[in-house]
Amino acid sequence: MRPIQQLVTAKVSSPDHGAARLVVGIRHDPGDPLAVRLDFAPAESPDEGGAATWIFARRLLEDGVVGAAGEGDVRVRPGDAGETDVELVSLYGSCVVRFRTDTLRSFLSLTETRLPDASPRIRTELDRTLNAILGRPV
Numbered sequence: 001m002r003p004i005q006q007l008v009t010a011k012v013s014s015p016d017h018g019a020a021r022l023v024v025g026i027r028h029d030p031g032d033p034l035a036v037r038l039d040f041a042p043a044e045s046p047d048e049g050g051a052a053t054w055i056f057a058r059r060l061l062e063d064g065v066v067g068a069a070g071e072g073d074v075r076v077r078p079g080d081a082g083e084t085d086v087e088l089v090s091l092y093g094s095c096v097v098r099f100r101t102d103t104l105r106s107f108l109s110l111t112e113t114r115l116p117d118a119s120p121r122i123r124t125e126l127d128r129t130l131n132a133i134l135g136r137p138v
Contacts, residue, residue: 001030002030003027003028003029003030004028004107004110004111005026005027005028006025006026006103006106006107007023007024007025008023008024008026008100008103009021009023009024010024010097010098010099011097012024012040012095012096012097012098013095013096014093014094014095014096015093017095022040022097023040024039024040024097024099025037025038025039026038026104026107027039028058028107028110028111032055033058034057034058034059035055035056035057035058036055036056036057036058036061036111037053038054038097039052040052040053040054054074054088056070058108058111060074060076061076061086061104063076064076064077064078064084064086065078065084065104065105065108066078072089073088073089073090074086074087074088074089075087075089079098082100082101082102083098083099083100083101084100084101084104085097085098085099086098086099
């Protein structure tokens with residue numbers, strides 16, 4: 001199967017650099033079905049390289065369009081009318097990427113059938129293991 005990708009223009013804002021419009025590629029690869037990728041490039045020249053990529057759980061994006069989700073370096077939450085904010089935090093700073101919520105929902109619907117059918121027991125055990133690793137109460 002081929003990866004699913006949508007190119008959208010999003011507003012990216014940072015405390016250190018202000019706001020700008022960037023072309024963002026939202027990508028889902030069947031070889032890594034639980035993840036999504038955000039590929040960033042300047043809106044004026046998206047094909048000239050210089051892109052940065054963030055990879056995180058598809059579920060985080062799915063949960064974040066309806067309510068606040070995530071902790072650590074990626075957080076997703078509903079924004080202003082019809083928008084969803086993805087906050088990215090690194091050692092070098094942070095930024096908020098504002099997407100149209102309907103664009104994210106459309107993308108997510110295209111990727112739904114590509115997720116593996118893990119049994120509830122496997123999902124529960126995986127959640128328990130991840131919570132133990134992250135030091136969260138089980």
